[in-house]
Amino acid sequence: MFLSQAPIINRYNFISKFFRGPGNSTGKSKLLYRLVGETSILDLTAENRHYFSIGEHADKIYQENEALVTSYYFNVTTSVYGIRQSLAYSTHEISLLLKNGKNRLVKIEHHQYLQAVDTLSINGFLLDKKKSVSTGDLRALTIVKIYSNLAEIIQPLGKLPLEFSTDDWNDIRADSVTLVGSNLTITQQTITEKKKSLNNAQVYVRAPSSSSTKTEFIKATLVDEKRNLVKIIDKDVSKDPIFFTAQSDHIVYENDPPQTKYYVNFTYDTTDAVYLSYLRSNLNWKTRYQLNLFEESKPVTLISMADIRNDGESKIDIENAELLGGDINLQMHATHRFQYAQVAYSSASFDAASGPAGPAGSTNKLSVGQGEEVAGLYVFTINQPFSIEAKTNYLVPMFRPRVTVERYNSISKYFTVAGNSTGKGERSYRLVSDRFLSGGNCVIREFDRLVGETTLPDIAAKSKHDFSIGQDADIVYKENVVLISTFSSNISTSIYGARQTRTQSTYDINLTLKNYKKNRPAKVEYQQQFTGQTVKLFKPNAVFTQDGSTVKATFTLAADEEKSVTYKIEVVN
CATH class of the missing domain: 2.60.40 (Immunoglobulin-like)
Incomplete structure (x- = not known):
């Protein structure tokens, strides 16, 4: 049984840095944890505090200037053998500028470590008069939350135990499989690897009497599939059964051999609907940009596309999707490739050079909504169900930001x-953009000519x-x-x-x-x-x-x- 007690969690942004001497420095604050990241939890005693961060916050930007005001030296005698020692006293003026690009109040803790002095700590709040955005009920529909390197699948819980093939399981992070819901208590969870045994199955095996010019297969019984130990009866050799170990490619099966299956089972207590949640690596996304520049008198256009990749072996039907951008600390335990085999475009029309046009008369345009800030990340919602074929990149038009260059x-x-x-x-x-831009590759055109490309980081509005x-x-x-x-x-x-x-x-x-x-x-x-x-x-x-x-x-x-x-x-x- 899992024993749980609700902890007290404070969310905050913090800036922690080491003092380096006179000069300028800029950076972004760190954020704490919707599923925004993970961290390793140490053994904690009761009522003890544990601090951790899970990524940078694009909307919390700081600029710091350190100026040396005065510096002087004097000599002292140490207590060890009367050695003379020179001490330096320096006075520094530190100017700190904080910028909150959010539409809500945020708390920021600033720590600066000063060698041989003390630790400077500043706590503060940055305020914007706009109201915060509500994320709504995440359990209303089956939802796929797609990140830059993986996706979280949330779907109604089916019949237990849940069964996964080897191919599917290889793309799932095993320790992420769990149940979500209101008033839910998981009392037990098991993950079991099973494969139907082939022991005592009838097979055909290459006869020991076969030669390089003549191959003969005879019927046999597979005694131990792990060792490929088979049993045959050859009256020309012996009245008793003969046992020997065969090479894997010398065994022919009458039927398709069973594959390993993975079974996940739960016992739980709840009175409400229950949903299954897990992470899978073969579904991810990134942003593609095209920056078009013309004469100074003409406006700049920035075309943004959501590039969703299904790297799996089968088609995926998505009922409701969210794309999450920002500095997210989520990892799969294995490395997965991101290839471009097939590209599908979803739109009725595009600007020049941004992709092929959709079918004429198309009314249901798939598009990505404007990003809403949640817990230091940005969530982009896709407005309707869609499907992605296997090994396919699916490009969906995003918002059109107003930018100046x-x-x-x-x-x-x-x-x-x-x-x-x-x-x-x-x-x-x-x-400069009027809204948050998630990081991604950007191709630059000037006067309808390609002039270069760059990788844009997460950029606050x-x-x-x-x-x-x-x-x-x-x-x-x-x-x-x-x-x-x-x-x-x-x-x-x-x-x-x-x-x-x-x-x-x-x-x-x-x-x-x-x-x-x-x-x-x-x-x-x-x-x-x-x-x-x-x-x-x-x-x-x-x-x-x-x-x-x-x-x-x-x-x-x-x-x-x-x-x-x-x-x-x-x-x-």
Whole structure:
């Protein structure tokens, strides 16, 4: 019997990170658990707390800037052999920006671990005035909840025990098979592997007297199918039965041999309807995108398709389906392939290059609804029943988000040493959508021509996502770094009074940009990251700005224009 007691569970988002020193950092909060993930539960004592996370939350975004305000050293004498030790006191100013892309109140816990200091903890709430979305009764119909690598099947419980073939069982996660329902208590569950024995079955076996030129089969009795031990009666050899072990391919069966079956049985107590739930790996989905860009005056279009894959050996009939997107920690115990053997499109019409059109006059269009946020994930509902043939990819049109895309050339580099460097700008895009976008492959077209592709992560509504798809040969930069001055100072370390050198260096950085395009201007965004204990941009400088340990600038180059700019930087290592 399963003994259960309702635990107290608090859902929250949290940000946990280690302090790394001055600079900028961004990221997403972690979320806790509809079926959104799994975790291993430790042995817990009564009333003890256990914290765990199951994935990132695309709607909870943070940006943090750490700035070194002051730093000074002084020497002390340790209690061990009078050794001199140098201690450093540093004051940092940490600016934390939190963004809630949800339509409801959320709780966020922020932890930052500071070496040799203390742990900084912040608890807070982010509020949006919109009301939360109700998910409804999940038990109303047979539902298939499809994830990126598996699917959860929920269907009315049939006659017990439940029987599964070997092929079906290989695609099912055994420890996920369970019952769901209101006021349900499972008192016992068994999973049994059974196969009808072939022992004492009549078979034909290749006779021992057979040769390479002549093969003869004689009737025999299979005594032990595991060892392929057979019994024959050959009066020419002996009056008594003869036993020998035959090769598997030397045995011929009169009927199709029975296959292994798996049986699942339950005993339970309930007064309401009961449903069977389990995970299967041969049904999954992902998002396909096509981003179409034209002149600046024309709107951008982003076509999104739900690509549902049935990798099984038989047709699947789905009565009600949900597609779940987000950072979901769910795994099958075995690795399963995701192939493209056959593709079926479901729609009456598409935009150009987005897929073949459906039959003329079709009125029942299969489509995917707008995503609704549930427990940090997004749920997309398919509006009607459908079927997917075996080994088939079934593409269904999703919502059409309103997006804006800013095109620019990016130059992003790390500072090394004094000297010269050259390079080319990257063809870059800044995408903003009015709603959540689940991660997936995106093909980019400009002026009806394919120009590249990228993999989009989960993107929260109204959040910016920058990506690059290749170099632009017409945007060239040259950079000359000149060391103006450098001086060093020694301090004592904590190890046996050893001396440590701090070096302060000042550089002049001369940047030359050239736009070789003959017929249009180009926007260029430049950034260079520096590593050091402190980084300081000398001011005034109307072109360059400092963001933590990064120096940034934005330029607009006319057609065939060359532009040179300079900035001075101080780095302490």
